[in-house]
Amino acid sequence: MTTTPPAEATPKTISNTQLWLTLIAVLLADALDLVDSTITNIAAPSIVHDLGAGESLIKWLGAAYALALGSLLVLGGRVGDKFGQRQTFLTGMAGFVAASAFAGLAPNGGTLIAARVLQGVFGAFLIPQGMAIITATFPKAAMQKAFSVFAPMLGIFAVGGPILGGFLIDANLFGLHWRPIFLINIVIGGFALVFAWRFLPNVPAHRGTRLDVLGSLLLIAALFGVLFGLITGSTDGWDALPIASIVVGVVVFGGFVRRQATTPEPLLARSLFTNRGFTAGLIMGLLVFAAFAGLMYVVSLFFQYELHYTPTHTAISLIPLTIGIMGGSGASAALIGRLGRRLAFAGLLLDVLGIAVLLFFVNRAGLDITWWQNAIALFIMGLGAGICFSTIFNTALGDVEAHEAGAASGSISAVQQVANGIGSAVVTSVFLTTVASGGVRAMTITLLVSLGLVSLCLLAVPLLPKQAAELDH
Structure with missing residues (x-):
């Protein structure tokens, strides 16, 4: 999800201890993403009941996060290349923690969806940096060991995330019902942020990297436009609003395709689609x-x-x-x-x-x-x-x-x-x-x-x- 830095940009060799501390920081970031991408599957009925919201909230809880994350993921990787992976990682983590607090304190469904979008946006700047930092700093032998740890740990997070979510909801800590599933990120993410700030190595930035911000914005607008139409139409009926939203989303997607065909640095390499x-x-x-x-x-x-x-x-x-x-x-x-x-x-x-x-x-x-x-x-x-x-x-x-x-x-x-x-x-x-x-x-x-x-x-x-x-x- 990000280009491999040239050999001359590789940072100085770091100690074996810091290599594994780096891996822990990256795993903590991936744990936050993996848990938050699935935890609303378990929590949706409780959230909808507590907020008195309709079924459209059920549909948006997972979609808002995933679409924001997916639409900006490639851009997030290139931002790390341009401005430095360490700095982008820390910014993404801080934003993710703040957005989680926003979600946990949301008074209504609209605010919660906005918070989920923000989680996805900051996640898109956080997640790509971890693998880029590992690729740039780990010797090949250590990288193979790291990947052997990575897969089972992600499996543990995948199992543990929904179980943690179910436990937190049923425990009803402090009478907060579902809210601790997001508020716990303040604790975990806050620790991860301090840990990363202390141990994450610097990787030289590549200031010449070009960013297609317009392309990313067109893509996210197109996807949200089409999905808003589909969700609204299936929930409230197919009147002018959902149909217009889908039409606008399709037109904007056409603009995205044109942008990718003409810009010197497309988000998706044109040669791949041949x-x-x-x-x-x-x-x-x-x-x-x-x-x-x-x-x-x-x-x-x-x-x-x-x-x-x-x-x-x-x-x-x-x-x-x-x-x-x-x-x-x-x-x-x-x-x-x-x-x-x-x-x-x-x-x-x-x-x-x-x-x-x-x-x-x-x-x-x-x-x-x-x-x-x-x-x-x-x-x-x-x-x-x-x-x-x-x-x-x-x-x-x-x-x-x-x-x-x-x-x-x-x-x-x-x-x-x-x-x-x-x-x-x-x-x-x-x-x-x-x-x-x-x-x-x-x-x-x-x-x-x-x-x-x-x-x-x-x-x-x-x-x-x-x-x-x-x-x-």
Whole structure:
């Protein structure tokens, strides 16, 4: 998500102790992002009930954060290149903590959504710097050890985040209900900020880096315009406002495309989109991440609204999904070099199977579905997701030239976040629009939509490069 600095810009060698202190600082930043990107899946019903808000708030809680983050992620990486990764990291962390406090104290839904957007904006300037600093400061052998720590720690954060959120909501600390899920970032993020200020090394800035601020603003305006129209229309009816919003969003997106075609420094390298394998992988990743993010949000809503699970019970019930994702990711790392795009096909098939199993159990047992039925289906879905997420994107990079690898990786990270935002809003709209006719019917329709999106990706697998990119870690 950021260009690799030239050799002469590499900072002086730092001690082995500081290398690992740097890794801790980066992990703390990624933990904040990973927890805040998923915690509202658990908290949404409690937030909506407490604020007396409508279902549109449910759709925006995850989408606002993910779209802001994804739209600005590439720009955030380049800001770090231009002004220095350490300074940008500290600014992003400070802003993220402030936005979290803003969210935790929000008096109404509109203020909360604004705070979630700000979290995403500062997250976009925070997250890219960590990997750039590690790449610039770690020797190759130490970098390999760091990556071996990175993956399992992110898995722990993925499991722990929703459980922490469920516990905090059910504990109702100081009578604050859901608010501690954001306010706790003041403590964790404040510690991370001081820790990073003390131990994060300086990486020389590249003042000649060009920033396409206009392109980023056009992209974020286009995405929010289209999504505002979709959410408003599905919630309040298709009158002039949502239709006009979608039209304006599409027109602005056309301006973004034109901007990318003419500016000397586009956010997304133009040459990448003549690469069929990369483009196919990007589109597949968009569909799969959108379907998965949306479905996981709906599963959480189904558990709480229809099965009457508590937030903690819901979070614990999602653990089989996370275990499956971790197992699938491990299998992908071990097999991708040998199987290439065939592994992506296998992951998609498992995802389809998991959705089909959950569809079967929901229709067979209805609202009497048991914990073990949910666990089986979610584990299979997680296993497939863990395999196909990294495999699709790594395979998409298989035919990318070495000098384009950084830009391609940045594009993939941005698309992943945008897909999370779109999926959490659109797939959730399907569920909430049909839930009045019964939770089982709404869940059935949502599962069928998700099944269709993932199945469509199976047809595109032959367009991917046969082999994945060779990774150094």
